[in-house]
Amino acid sequence: MGLWGGAPEWIELSGGRLLWWPGAFAAEADAWLAQLGREIPWRQHRLRLFGRELDEPRLSCWMGEAAYRYSGRTRAPEPWHPLVAEMRRRLEALCERPFNGVLLNLYRDGRDSMGWHADDEPELGPDPLIASVSLGAGRRFLLRHGGGERRELMLDHGSLLVMAGEMQHHWQHALPRMAGVTEARINLTFRYLPPQGREE
Structure with missing residues (x-):
C-alpha cells in the first residue's frame, strides 16, 4: 500500500483517507521545534474525567480566528504566531x-x-x-x-499526517505513553471551523 514509505501518498482506508509523509518538513524541523518551544504560550489545561478535574498530560495552545470547544472546555484563541501562520499557508497549498x-x-x-478520541466536535x-x-x-x-481494524x-x-474523508466518524486515534522517551515533542493539528460552528 505504500503506507510506510518516505514519499507522500493518499491511502484509502475503511471509512476514511490518510496521507502519511514521514519526511515532509525534515529540512525545517529543527528550527521549527526550537522556535515554537521558546515562543508559544504553552499552558497546562484541566479536563473533567469521571467527575474529577485533572491536569491534561501535556501542555497546549489553541491558536486561530475563533474560539473552539473540545474536551468540555471552550478555548479562546491565541493570535497567529508568524511561524505557525507560514506553516498554515504551506499546508493549505498542499x-x-x-x-x-x-x-x-x-x-x-x-x-x-493523548487518550483515544476522534476529532468529531460539531464545530468542525x-x-x-x-x-x-x-x-x-x-x-x-x-x-x-x-x-x-488497527494501525500504528x-x-x-518533521513528519506530516493528514486525516480526511470520514475518518473521524469511523476511526479513533491516540498517542500512548512511551517509556524511555526523554525529549519533547510538539504536534500541530491544523483544522477548519465552518462559520456556523464558531463561538465568536
Whole structure:
C-alpha cells in the first residue's frame, strides 16, 4: 500500500483517507521545534474525567480566528504566531483546503500522552480534514476502526499526517505513553471551523 514509505501518498482506508509523509518538513524541523518551544504560550489545561478535574498530560495552545470547544472546555484563541501562520499557508497549498485554527500540543517527554478520541466536535463540520505536523521526539500513533481494524505509525521529527474523508466518524486515534522517551515533542493539528460552528 505504500503506507510506510518516505514519499507522500493518499491511502484509502475503511471509512476514511490518510496521507502519511514521514519526511515532509525534515529540512525545517529543527528550527521549527526550537522556535515554537521558546515562543508559544504553552499552558497546562484541566479536563473533567469521571467527575474529577485533572491536569491534561501535556501542555497546549489553541491558536486561530475563533474560539473552539473540545474536551468540555471552550478555548479562546491565541493570535497567529508568524511561524505557525507560514506553516498554515504551506499546508493549505498542499491540502488544497483552508485552515483557520490549530491546536498545538507539547509532550514534555514519554510520560505525556493523548487518550483515544476522534476529532468529531460539531464545530468542525461533518467530515473535517485534520493536518498534523510532528516535531521532536518520535512517538507511536495508534489508530483503531470501529470494526476492529488497527494501525500504528511512528510519527517522527518533521513528519506530516493528514486525516480526511470520514475518518473521524469511523476511526479513533491516540498517542500512548512511551517509556524511555526523554525529549519533547510538539504536534500541530491544523483544522477548519465552518462559520456556523464558531463561538465568536
